Amino acid sequence: MAWNWAGTDIGKAHHHTVVLNNDGEMLLSRKVINDEPELLHLISEVLALGEDVVWSVDVADGMASLLVNLLLNHGQTIVYLPGLAVNRASAGYRGLGKTDAKDARVIAGQARMRRDLHVLTPESELTAELRVMTDRRADLV
Numbered sequence: 001m002a003w004n005w006a007g008t009d010i011g012k013a014h015h016h017t018v019v020l021n022n023d024g025e026m027l028l029s030r031k032v033i034n035d036e037p038e039l040l041h042l043i044s045e046v047l048a049l050g051e052d053v054v055w056s057v058d059v060a061d062g063m064a065s066l067l068v069n070l071l072l073n074h075g076q077t078i079v080y081l082p083g084l085a086v087n088r089a090s091a092g093y094r095g096l097g098k099t100d101a102k103d104a105r106v107i108a109g110q111a112r113m114r115r116d117l118h119v120l121t122p123e124s125e126l127t128a129e130l131r132v133m134t135d136r137r138a139d140l141v
Helices: 036-049 062-073 083-092 100-113 125-140
Strands: 004-009 014-021 026-033 053-057 077-080 118-120
Touching: 004 036, 004 100, 014 036, 014 100, 026 036, 026 100, 036 053, 036 062, 053 062, 053 100, 062 077, 083 100
Parallel strands: 004 053, 053 077
Antiparallel strands: 004 014, 014 026, 077 118
């Protein structure tokens, strides 16, 4: 089965996504604004390259919340690669300096090669309620 690997370097105002195929060839490299219509367009663009996609991100909450929730709502598989792992792995890739495109390629490449990454899943209703209550308690304290 042919898989594509979409790595996204998460940023505050925009993200950069690189899609690799099974052989590591780049199919897409695109900067996208962190906005719902733009992200939905990116998702449809990536899915047009192939239905079997594993998405990978270097941030799983905060500024990545919109993208992660949109992907989960579309039934996509998402894995999390910590930023420190991206930093360490980038030394093994060609190119000087740190760019969003290079980081996105590293994230996609690592997801393609590694099988030990954490899969992000939707939060259960009970977990969400407990998180809201503990956050509220922390605010009061």
